[in-house]
Amino acid sequence: MENVVLIVHLILALSLIGVVLLQRSEGGGLGMGGGGGGVMSGRAAATALGKVTWGLAAAFIVTSIALTIIAAENSAGGSVLDRLADSPEETVGTPGTAPEENGLGSDLLPPSSGPVVPQAD
Template identity: 50%
Template sequence: METIVLVVHLIIALALIGVVLLQRSEGGALGIGGSGGGGGGGLFTARGAGNALTRITAYLAVAFFCTSIALTVIATQHGTGSVIDNVTPPAASGSQPAPADGTGGSVLPQLPAAPATPQVPVTP
């Protein structure tokens, strides 16, 4: 069931992206998308196509939200919890002694200690 809802969700997401990209720009930035040609009386006039794309976008958005909620409900019914709950904690530090050099057992290389006074280059 989860796979079916996920596939439908992905198809709706791709269709929503396509429909949004098909819509005409209303901003008129750089002079693109401002004027639409074509005569009147056709099946999809400029206004009719805009209304159809707006409605399709709204229906796809509602379907996208519904499938998102359905996927969330399905995921919570499995009861597996969070991924972090499945991580095992590291081994206790009492089994290995701390190094004598005071590095604290870090696997990273240690930087040399900073000098007590700043060293400034002196020109002769």
Template identity: 60%
Template sequence: MENVVLIIHLILALSLIGAVLMQRSEGGGLGLGGGGGGPASSRAAATALGKFTWLLAIGFICTSVSLTIIGAQNASSTSVVDGIDLLPPEGEGATTPDLGDSLLPPSGDDEPLIPSGN
């Protein structure tokens, strides 16, 4: 079921992109300009392509919500981190690496960390 809704969602997304790109530009960004007597009278008449775009947008939102609901129902209550085995394997080949004294701080016999003298 999830795959069917996902395919419909992708078709709606591509159709919505195409419908928006086919619409006539009104000039000016964000509906500014275009002449006329102010914002109340500058509203364009609803075209068939505009109504189709709204229909595609509503379908896109519905499939988005449906995919979210389906995904939430299919989600398991365990985390991915729960499946990771953090313990080293047991057996003959399981040994800890010998890092030597390279990680230990210098003892009193060694050279000082800060050179003396200028």
């Protein structure tokens, strides 16, 4: 169910981007150019693309809320920190034992040539 809503959500997002890019700029945004010339009415006429934009935006918001509800229902109901506290601790090994005895592979460690003793001249 979540995947279906997510796919519909992505299709709505792409459609909304496309419809917004198809609309012509009416200017006036951030005080920039344009102007309609003639008498400006208080309310702009609703075009077909404007109605489609509103419909897609409403559907996008509905799918966003649906995805939020689905994600909340699927959550474990606890914090990530709670899950970390419940997990068993892994022991790396005890000091003084060989890596092979601890279960660690010796191929991950550099070869040891014994202790390095400085030579006196």
